[in-house]
Each structure stands twice: as C-alpha cells, then as structure tokens.
Amino acid sequence: MSDRSRFTAIVLAGDRSPDDPLVHAVGTTCKALIPVAGTPMVLRVIEALGNSRFIGRRILCGPPESTLEAVPRLQEIIRSGQVDWLENLPSPSLSATHAMESITEAEPVLLTTADHALLSPAILDEFCQQALGSEYDVVAGLARYDDIMRAFPETRRTALRFRDGGFSGCNLFAFPTPSGRRITRFWRHIEQQRKNPFRVVSAAGWMAVLRYALGRLTLAEGLQRISRRLNLRIGVVILPQAEAAIDIDTIEDWRLADKIARGRL
Structure with a gap:
C-alpha cells in the first residue's frame, strides 16, 4: 500500500x-x-491504529508527559519512535491544528480521540477505505441511532435527527485532501456546541435549522448546505458497527464500554 x-x-x-x-x-x-x-x-486506541492496514504514522496529543510513566507500554511505544507525542493545547481544535502542522500536505489525515475505547482495526479499515475512495475533503464517521439503540438499549447518545433517520457521531474524521484541514477553523467556532444539535445544524444556515426542527431536512441536504457554506466537499461514512459510536464521557459509558470489551454484551 502506497503512503498516499x-x-x-x-x-x-x-x-x-x-x-x-x-x-x-x-x-x-x-x-x-x-x-x-x-x-x-x-x-487501546493506539494499538487499534497500529493494527489497521490504512494507518501509517501515529501522533498522540497528550496526555501530560508526567502521566506516561503510569503506562510503561505506551511510554515504550513513544520512546521507540512508533508514536510521536505532542503536548496537548488548551482545546481539541488547537491540538489538532498543531499536530497537522507537522504533517505534509501529501498525507491524508485521520483524527480520533483517546476515549474511543472500542475502536478496532475493522472499524478503521471500513472508514478509511470509504473515505479514501470518496471525492470529499472532509469525511465524518456516523452510526445510525436506531442501530445503536438496538445493540445497546441502555446507552444514551446525542443524535442528529434528520428526515431520513437519526445519526450519532463516531469520533472519526478523515481529511483526504489538504483543503479539508481548513475545517479546523470552523471547528473552533462550534467546539462548545457539540452536545447541541440545533447549533451544529445552524452552521448550514437558519433555514436549515427550521427544516431540521420540522423534520424535513435530510442528512444529504445538511451536508450539501454546510459544504457550500464552508466551500469544502463534506461527506460521511455510515458505519455498520454500533460500537463505533460509543465513546466514554460518563461513568455509565465507561461501564458499558468495559462490558462490551470484555465480551459480556
């Protein structure tokens, strides 16, 4: 597989x-x-990335260097050069922008988070293959809300509800083209609104908010509007794995992820 x-x-x-x-x-x-x-x-996230055929270099932004000695395996991976460590900045968007500055424009970029504890090579390969095969500048991973609820009825997920269904984010973002990295500026603007679907949808314009509220906006229409507004080609990959949408923000999330990872669900 080529570097590209x-x-x-x-x-x-x-x-x-x-x-x-x-x-x-x-x-x-x-x-x-x-x-x-x-x-x-x-x-778990670092090792999943290392076992995906679509991932080359790995960059870790945080945790604080003083905490790394608590995980000898992670410390060893960093010291051996298998993973590059960078100090995290005050916000996720600033950390992502800082990391991207060390990546050449020829390299496609994948962005994820450390609390994506159920990330697997299968999820990564599915997402990366579709993202690379698309013509988009930015690609986000989503899972269908109904699929998540069927698999894990006890979980609580934030959902964007469109005419063609509800969708939850999977903390997976691809930037196949250099132009896609411009979206980090927009990210800073909405960073505090990630749990507020109306404010996220407002990026597509207030008419889009009205249509979303009335249940008339489809996911594709929302993506087209945001793409025009930001002058970027933005798309999504709908992942079949419900666990792709399980990140860990609460004690309940943690307990659920632990059960899934141990094969108890």
Missing part, C-alpha cells in the same frame, strides 16, 4: 476539564488512562 493510501493518525488525549467526575470516580490521573477491560483506553 495510508493515513497519518492524530489521537487527541487531553482532558477537557481538570475536574472530570469520571476521572475522580475511577481514580486515574487523567481521562485517557482510564482502563477498559484492564487496558488504558488511550493504549
């Missing part, structure tokens, strides 16, 4: 808040080190 067919992966592993109740409940020094099925979730 392999993504450079960025993993965001900084804490959003120094007072994360999940971190305090589990008793770790930072969120990225919370164990899932006995393995720190950041290490």
Whole structure:
C-alpha cells in the first residue's frame, strides 16, 4: 500500500476539564488512562491504529508527559519512535491544528480521540477505505441511532435527527485532501456546541435549522448546505458497527464500554 493510501493518525488525549467526575470516580490521573477491560483506553486506541492496514504514522496529543510513566507500554511505544507525542493545547481544535502542522500536505489525515475505547482495526479499515475512495475533503464517521439503540438499549447518545433517520457521531474524521484541514477553523467556532444539535445544524444556515426542527431536512441536504457554506466537499461514512459510536464521557459509558470489551454484551 502506497503512503498516499495510508493515513497519518492524530489521537487527541487531553482532558477537557481538570475536574472530570469520571476521572475522580475511577481514580486515574487523567481521562485517557482510564482502563477498559484492564487496558488504558488511550493504549487501546493506539494499538487499534497500529493494527489497521490504512494507518501509517501515529501522533498522540497528550496526555501530560508526567502521566506516561503510569503506562510503561505506551511510554515504550513513544520512546521507540512508533508514536510521536505532542503536548496537548488548551482545546481539541488547537491540538489538532498543531499536530497537522507537522504533517505534509501529501498525507491524508485521520483524527480520533483517546476515549474511543472500542475502536478496532475493522472499524478503521471500513472508514478509511470509504473515505479514501470518496471525492470529499472532509469525511465524518456516523452510526445510525436506531442501530445503536438496538445493540445497546441502555446507552444514551446525542443524535442528529434528520428526515431520513437519526445519526450519532463516531469520533472519526478523515481529511483526504489538504483543503479539508481548513475545517479546523470552523471547528473552533462550534467546539462548545457539540452536545447541541440545533447549533451544529445552524452552521448550514437558519433555514436549515427550521427544516431540521420540522423534520424535513435530510442528512444529504445538511451536508450539501454546510459544504457550500464552508466551500469544502463534506461527506460521511455510515458505519455498520454500533460500537463505533460509543465513546466514554460518563461513568455509565465507561461501564458499558468495559462490558462490551470484555465480551459480556
């Protein structure tokens, strides 16, 4: 596989808040080190990336360098040069932008997060193959809300509800072209609105918000409007794996992910 067919992966592993109740409940020094099925979730993500045929270089933004000694395996991977470590910046968008500055324009970029503890090579290969085969500048991974609820009825997921169904994000973003990286500027603008579907949809214009509220906006229409507004080609990959949408923000998320990872669900 050529270098152009392999993504450079960025993993965001900084804490959003120094007072994360999940971190305090589990008793770790930072969120990225919370164990899932006995393995720190950041290490699970790094190893999943390493086992995907579509991933080349791996860049880890955070966790704080002082915490790395708590995970000797992760420390070894970084020291050996298998993973590049960068200090995380005050926000995810700033950390992502900083990491992208070290990546040549010839390399497609994949962005994910350390709390994507159920990420697997199968999910990555499905997403990356479709993203590379598209003509989009930016590609986001989504899962159908109904699929998630059927597989894991006890979970609570934020959903964008369109005329053609509800969808939840999967913390997977691809930038197959250099132009796609411009979206990080837009990301900074909506960074605080990730749990507010109306404000996210408002990026497509207020008429889109009205149509969304009335249940008349399809996912494709929303993507077309945002693409025009940002002058980028933006698309999605609908992933068949319901677990692709399970990230860890709460104690309930953590318990669910641990059960899934241990094969108890």
